[in-house]
Amino acid sequence: MSxxxxxxxFALRAALxxxxxxxxSFLFNVLVVAVALALPFAGLTLLDNxxxxxxxxxxxxxxxxxxxxxxxRAQAQALAPRLRQILxxxxxxxxxxxxxxxxxxxxxxxxxxxxxxTLGDNPLPDSYVITLRGFSSARDAGRIxxxxxxxxxxxxxxxxxxxxxxxKKLAALLHVLHMALLLLGIxxxxxxxxxxxxxxxxxxxxxxxxxxxxxxxxxxxxxxRRPFYYTGALLGLCAGAAALAAxxxxxxxxxxxxxxxxxxxxxxxxxxxxxxxxxxxxxxISAGLGLAGAMLSVWRHMARLH
Amino acid sequence: MIEFQSVSKQYSAHxxxxxxVTLNIxxxxxxxxxxxxxxxxxxxxxxxxxxxxxxxxxxxxxGQDIGKLKKAGIPFLRRNLGLxxxxxxxxxxxxxxxxxxxxxxxxxxxxxxxxxxxxxALDKLGLLDRAKAHPLELSGGEQQRAAxxxxxxxxxxxxxxxxxxxxxxxxxxxxxxDALRAFHSAGxxxxxxxxxxxxxxxxxxxxxxxHGQVTGGAA
Numbered sequence: 001m002s003x004x005x006x007x008x009x010f011a012l013r014a015a016l017x018x019x020x021x022x023x024x025s026f027l028f029n030v031l032v033v034a035v036a037l038a039l040p041f042a043g044l045t046l047l048d049n050x051x052x053x054x055x056x057x058x059x060x061x062x063x064x065x066x067x068x069x070x071x072x073r074a075q076a077q078a079l080a081p082r083l084r085q086i087l088x089x090x091x092x093x094x095x096x097x098x099x100x101x102x103x104x105x106x107x108x109x110x111x112x113x114x115x116x117x118t119l120g121d122n123p124l125p126d127s128y129v130i131t132l133r134g135f136s137s138a139r140d141a142g143r144i145x146x147x148x149x150x151x152x153x154x155x156x157x158x159x160x161x162x163x164x165x166x167x168k169k170l171a172a173l174l175h176v177l178h179m180a181l182l183l184l185g186i187x188x189x190x191x192x193x194x195x196x197x198x199x200x201x202x203x204x205x206x207x208x209x210x211x212x213x214x215x216x217x218x219x220x221x222x223x224x225r226r227p228f229y230y231t232g233a234l235l236g237l238c239a240g241a242a243a244l245a246a247x248x249x250x251x252x253x254x255x256x257x258x259x260x261x262x263x264x265x266x267x268x269x270x271x272x273x274x275x276x277x278x279x280x281x282x283x284x285i286s287a288g289l290g291l292a293g294a295m296l297s298v299w300r301h302m303a304r305l306h
Numbered sequence: 307m308i309e310f311q312s313v314s315k316q317y318s319a320h321x322x323x324x325x326x327v328t329l330n331i332x333x334x335x336x337x338x339x340x341x342x343x344x345x346x347x348x349x350x351x352x353x354x355x356x357x358x359x360x361x362x363x364x365x366x367x368x369g370q371d372i373g374k375l376k377k378a379g380i381p382f383l384r385r386n387l388g389l390x391x392x393x394x395x396x397x398x399x400x401x402x403x404x405x406x407x408x409x410x411x412x413x414x415x416x417x418x419x420x421x422x423x424x425x426x427a428l429d430k431l432g433l434l435d436r437a438k439a440h441p442l443e444l445s446g447g448e449q450q451r452a453a454x455x456x457x458x459x460x461x462x463x464x465x466x467x468x469x470x471x472x473x474x475x476x477x478x479x480x481x482x483x484d485a486l487r488a489f490h491s492a493g494x495x496x497x498x499x500x501x502x503x504x505x506x507x508x509x510x511x512x513x514x515x516x517h518g519q520v521t522g523g524a525a
Contacts, residue, residue, distance in 0.1 A: 219381060
């Protein structure tokens with residue numbers, strides 16, 4: 001084994017020894033950092049579960065296309081091939097709705113038959129109702145808008161209404177959640193760094209005699225710093241593991257409650273724990289935050305000891 | 307091996323620790339550095355170990371110019387020095403064996419080798435049976451011998467002992483000096499600072515310092 005590796009082994013043992021010498025203090029610090037990490041981890045787990053669910057929502061958006069009122073029935077029906085051409089790359093059903101049928105439906109639906117009867121002439125235009133299929137995610141809202149735009153440009157078309165607004169809202173909401181989670185993660189990451197910074201500061205001060213003696217015996221700065229780096233990374237790693245364990249354990253009672261709600265909507269939706277890859281990334285981030293806190297602290301306080 | 311050329315150390319306008327000190331210590335010499343308290347003995351030892359830098363002048367240790375030595379090079383200079391302090395500076399939270407192993411572990415030596423050599427060093431100092439004792443469980447003389455064991459464990463070329471007998475009784479002091487003389491006999495260059503005249507009995511070379519100036523034995 002190379003001296004470099006041996007020195008890392010020495011540093012790791014020193015870090016573990018520090019944790020063993022004051023287990024209560026180490027566990028308390030792990031707990032504090034774990035609490036800070038648990039919130040973004042829980043948010044990530046939720047987002048990780050909701051994101052695919054939102055992508056699977058069957059929305060079958062509708063486009064209502066109104067023909068100009070001065071167009072004849074023949075002219076209105078002649079638009080169908082042009083619309084099919086626009087929709088050639090999409091799965092869609094095109095239904096022509098004559099103005100008489102539209103009025104009849106309006107009377108039946110709204111209960112305003114008396115008021116509508118006073119209008120005399122039918123004010124409604126001929127229209128097409130286009131139901132899009134395969135547009136199953138919030139991400140497709142942009143495509144729907146493009147189709148609507150093309151339809152508006154067709155001669156004889158008076159107006160086009162798209163019911164994609166709620167899809168956009170869902171996409172925007174997910175984006176806001178994502179951003180909020182990111183900001184929360186950054187804020188709590190700073191808190192983790194601050195907690196580790198302070199923990200390592202106390203350790204540097206407690207071990208200043210050992211640091212001074214080691215330097216007199218020929219220890220390099222790196223040799224002295226490494227055990228603190230390992231302590232910080234270990235603290236972050238243990239806290240990350242504790243936070244993930246807490247979030248995973250919390251899924252059980254939460255899923256029981258979610259199951260009751262899902263059944264009402266005929267769904268079997270359940271929150272699943274993060275995939276092993278995601279867990280590994282979060283543990284690496286936790287250890288990285290601990291390491292960053294330790295590096296900042298050692299850099300600042302060792303300079304003062306010199 | 308150790309050369310001071312016109313070295314001065316001034317902490318402030320009114321605190322001058324060394325004034326224009328010039329001395330030369332050859333390889334394999336046993337040199338005593340003596341003088342009253344405040345004469346500058348400890349400052350001289352600290353500068354030889356690159357713990358402090360001179361305000362002016364040039365210090366060469368083992369062929370390395372201390373003034374020109376970069377910060378990163380200091381640990382490697384010290385690995386060839388055995389430093390012994392009046393207050394021992396043993397770490398109380400670990401046993402004597404672990405204290406003695408430390409100079410080797412900081413160099414990246416294998417743990418087994420470090421332990422083997424630490425035990426050998428403690429054996430030489432008559433402390434092997436106290437290897438698992440903590441510093442506070444030892445007498446002052448034993449602590450100082452443990453500090454010597456730690457200083458010699460990495461087989462240094464030079465031992466710098468700053469007042470190693472200052473807090474010891476006559477018997478314990480004699481044991482410590484005998485141990486240092488034994489290492490000198492094995493070819494190690496030893497510089498021992500002391501204000502105890504008894505220690506200087508039969509000394510081949512004594513450098514005297516007063517008010518930061520060499521008053522005898524510099525050559």
